[in-house]
Amino acid sequence: MEAIVGLGANRVVVVTGASRGAGKGIALALGATGAKVYVTGRTRSEGDSPLPGTVYATAEEINRRGGVGVPVIVDHSDDEQVRALFDQVKQEEGRLDILVNNALNVPDGLTLKGPFWEKPLSLQDVLDVGMRSTYVSSYFAGPLLAANGEGLVVNTSSFGGACYMHGPAYGAGKAAVDKMAHDMAVDFRPHNVAVVSLWMGLLKTERTMAAFAADPAAYDGLAATAESPEFTGRVIDALARDPELMNRSGRVLIGAEVGEELGVVDVDGNRPPSHRPFLGNPPVFSETVVD
Template identity: 75%
Template sequence: MNAPRIAVVTGASRGAGKGIALALGATGATVYVTGRTTAESSSALPGTVAQTAEEISRRGGTGIPMIVDHSDDTQVEALFEQIRAEHGRLDILVNNAITIPKALTRKGPFWDKPLTLTDMFDVGMRSAYVAAYYAAPLLVANGSGLVVNTSSFGGSCYMHGPAYGVGKAAVDKMAHDMAVDFKPFGVAAVSLWMGLLKTERTVAAFEADPEMYEGLAASAESVEFPGRIIAALARDEKLMDRTGQVLIGAEIAEELGVADVDGNQPPSHRPFLGDPPTFSAAVVD
């Protein structure tokens, strides 16, 4: 495709979403950046959708900030209606938006944690389905495209308890099943397992207790690393051979020749955290 790609990255005020959006923008893409943060004073962490969009444009892409609450389906529908009106197509959708409850990493059994952890079932699990639902006609109209659900090893191992695990396992299976529906139209859907990322939240934890996190910090990935992988996947001639799969970011990066921003090749955590799921090829309509 000669024209710049049109991409949507949800939950891109900061963290992985911001890094993915910046990496896609650096390829010259037009990136719609969604999130709820309009001013840094409204969040304990830095970053706004406008700042992400501005940085995309400085890097040679076109950043378009969109204030979207992904728990509100009407706002999500309006986002894709705007893209339809302005471009008539979509090339890449990255479902990254997720609610991160403060108690997520609290130690202890699930019944000692607040029920608000299930908010991840709404913005995180359900929101990925809704965004793909409204994006699908635009992707199908191309006859090509890519949907990526950002996920983690928490989809197969115990990580932060069952609420987090269920959400990650769900978006993994969602990518597999959506791939079945998308395949006749040349659209791929995958789930991408990211490693430990140097997000604003993670860096703050590293700085607060450098001795505790010394080993983890050494192998952490930049927030732009997943975006570099997604950009490479979108160009990959074998993309449709990968559709429906759960991909380990570090492994697919090595295969596609993608390095992190510092030139390093982050390691796969498969030996420690386990294998991605293998889904049945059976299709029951």
């Protein structure tokens, strides 16, 4: 069976953590292919978060772009809410083609300088909504994906899985979802479902753009190489259409490099560069399987 995950207009997609940021961009890019995209998040109304964006606004923009957006309020620290999300997808669609695990609790103080013991203990919240929530969403999505006979799971990640980035809590969370992709791929392979971890570059999210504006000198030169949040969604679309998708399953991929290989450009027509030369290589895991 070819490992191409449907045509865009026929896809059923779940993107977690899509009120804003990377999740919103991914959801919009996949929605633009005509997919039905369930978008999750906690933000119901503008003002609920210090940053702009709601799940409803993301869903409405998907509709404007030719897809079908379905907003679902989900706190990904609550397993029962996650279970209810996938029960809803099963009842309404009966299938799932793509799951994008993107929900992440970005705690205050993440980018503070200094050793981890001088930063807030709450930085380990990324191990709950981030690392743990990736496992839980995949757990409840698993039966739908397996029954489908093909599919794609993407864990959004970063070079923080290989280099020191924001301290050990953030790094541990990213390294964990990278390893989860490898191990989940073993279990999903008999069902023709691919699982990858996708390293994104610096993204032009609402949070990042606010940081650029607050301290332009600190980010001098970085803005020119930053990716739009939609670039990752375009890469995921290209992966889902790739006949060689199953050969990539279980791997940690660099989004910019996959984009270059599969001919994906950003919204401005440019191809973002890979940061492998100075941030490091993705891990390569053993092929040994111990049941």
